[in-house]
Amino acid sequence: MPTLAYRHPETGEIVDLSIDRDGLAHSVHGELACIDCHRRSYRRYPHPDRPAPGDLDCIGCHEDDDRNLSRGWVDIDAEFKRSVHAVSDSPKAAGFSCHSCHDPHRFRPAAVGEPIAQIVRNHNGVCLSCHGSLSAASSTSHRWLPNRDAHWGSVRCVDCHTPAADFANHEVLPAEKSEKNCVSCHSADPQLLARLYRFQSEEDIARHGLFAKAVFNEAYVVGMSKSPALDRLSLAIMGLMVLLLAAHGLGRYLARRANRMA
Numbered sequence: 001m002p003t004l005a006y007r008h009p010e011t012g013e014i015v016d017l018s019i020d021r022d023g024l025a026h027s028v029h030g031e032l033a034c035i036d037c038h039r040r041s042y043r044r045y046p047h048p049d050r051p052a053p054g055d056l057d058c059i060g061c062h063e064d065d066d067r068n069l070s071r072g073w074v075d076i077d078a079e080f081k082r083s084v085h086a087v088s089d090s091p092k093a094a095g096f097s098c099h100s101c102h103d104p105h106r107f108r109p110a111a112v113g114e115p116i117a118q119i120v121r122n123h124n125g126v127c128l129s130c131h132g133s134l135s136a137a138s139s140t141s142h143r144w145l146p147n148r149d150a151h152w153g154s155v156r157c158v159d160c161h162t163p164a165a166d167f168a169n170h171e172v173l174p175a176e177k178s179e180k181n182c183v184s185c186h187s188a189d190p191q192l193l194a195r196l197y198r199f200q201s202e203e204d205i206a207r208h209g210l211f212a213k214a215v216f217n218e219a220y221v222v223g224m225s226k227s228p229a230l231d232r233l234s235l236a237i238m239g240l241m242v243l244l245l246a247a248h249g250l251g252r253y254l255a256r257r258a259n260r261m262a
């Protein structure tokens, strides 16, 4: 309940013990009782400061279970262990775990068919909860990216900050190894198709047919938004122009020759 809290006997700080009831109910764990998870470590009182290792971590419970997930837990775990957060020796990153990004009381993976803009907002919210200072207008770190805010509304941090070959988007790379190449997205076959837009539902893809790529994101992505029909039309128009120019040139040449002879 919202007011459940206690005063830490040593530090005197108020520790909030409430969790968001609606958040839990709507999460993947909504069916579980508190003690389904808070079990082993919490039999005795006072409870330990930290749960026993393996007791409360996502992998400890999920390693052998791949239901409903497009990507496996083992891959996610392996990628996370290679990420900047896991290998950083900065004191700020000490104790970094799945829980630093995922609240087990609220966690719900994005579903196919959810609006892309909302998925982008949710997933970027995870990163910005710590890296929020990057959103400030004065932040210089993404200056090279034109119209940063439009990009951040349409693509996710992980689309640039994890390797394209990554399966589960969990190996967050150091800054200097992150995606800076405009063409990986602004091309006819961008990496976004395999990553972000896999959340697009089959019906949407079918409905939009050939123009799927153009409207995938409700965004106009230069290069990606190509239509083969338009390409052929513009080639035909160009060919026609060249013919017209040639005919015009030939006409003038013949006219001059006729004049000179006269």
Ligand code: HEC
Binding pocket: 016, 017, 018, 019, 024, 029, 032, 033, 034, 035, 036, 037, 038, 056, 057, 099, 104, 105
């Ligand atoms: C899916 C498993 C799961 C369920 C179900 C669950 N919890 Fe948790 N809870 C956790 C994990 C994991 C942590 C540790 C989070 C961390 O390390 O930051 C935690 C931490 C907490 C904390 C410490 C403060 C915090 O938010 O990190 C409280 C309080 C808590 N849970 C209360 C509850 C209550 C009350 C319920 C039932 C209404 C509940 N939990 C149900 C997994 C669960």
Ligand code: HEC
Binding pocket: 028, 029, 031, 032, 036, 037, 038, 055, 056, 057, 058, 059, 061, 062, 065, 066, 067, 068, 069, 098, 099, 102, 103, 104, 107, 109
């Ligand atoms: C104490 C064990 C426990 C912990 C810790 C735990 N889960 Fe679960 N989780 C479960 C159980 C049990 C279910 C099945 C719930 C159901 O079927 O309604 C589940 C269901 C899920 C599902 C949907 C079904 C599936 O398996 O694909 C996802 C996704 C999920 N959990 C993610 C997480 C994430 C992410 C974490 C860490 C933040 C986590 N869980 C931590 C026990 C746990």
Ligand code: HEC
Binding pocket: 058, 059, 069, 070, 071, 073, 076, 077, 080, 085, 097, 098, 099, 100, 101, 102, 109, 110, 123, 124, 126, 127, 158, 168, 169, 170, 172
């Ligand atoms: C740095 C933040 C971060 C950390 C740490 C992190 N994740 Fe994630 N996780 C994300 C983001 C962002 C997404 C959404 C990206 C996506 O689904 O492609 C996500 C998605 C997921 C999903 C949904 C996958 C699916 O197929 O829909 C699962 C399950 C998950 N994470 C589990 C974990 C586990 C287990 C760990 C710890 C080993 C972990 N995450 C650590 C940020 C993080």
Ligand code: HEC
Binding pocket: 084, 085, 088, 090, 092, 093, 100, 101, 126, 127, 128, 129, 130, 131, 157, 158, 161, 172, 173, 174, 175, 176
């Ligand atoms: C719980 C807080 C937290 C969350 C959530 C988080 N980070 Fe971090 N991030 C850190 C810390 C701490 C560091 C290490 C900073 C340092 O070394 O000074 C870091 C480092 C980084 C770096 C390396 C910076 C460099 O200079 O090389 C990148 C890139 C990064 N994070 C991206 C992300 C992305 C993308 C997400 C979301 C998927 C994310 N972070 C989520 C706290 C967080």
Ligand code: HEC
Binding pocket: 124, 127, 128, 131, 134, 140, 141, 142, 145, 151, 152, 155, 156, 157, 158, 159, 160, 161, 175, 176, 178, 179, 180
């Ligand atoms: C279009 C690709 C792209 C997107 C989208 C993107 N980044 Fe970056 N980011 C980069 C690149 C490339 C760098 C390295 C910058 C450089 O070399 O100057 C970087 C640098 C960083 C750094 C380290 C630099 C610093 O000033 O601390 C962090 C942290 C970071 N990004 C987090 C994020 C977060 C959080 C998001 C999502 C809101 C995000 N990035 C979205 C490509 C991107």
Ligand code: HEC
Binding pocket: 144, 145, 146, 147, 150, 151, 153, 154, 155, 159, 160, 179, 180, 181, 182, 183, 184, 185, 186, 192, 217, 218, 219, 220, 221, 222
């Ligand atoms: C991770 C994929 C990705 C990368 C990398 C990327 N873009 Fe984009 N870009 C997009 C998407 C998606 C949009 C559509 C944004 C919208 O309109 O919602 C966009 C839009 C744009 C726009 C139009 C912005 C506006 O004002 O409407 C320009 C210009 C642009 N990008 C240039 C670049 C340049 C230059 C680079 C390299 C420095 C780059 N982009 C890298 C995905 C990307």
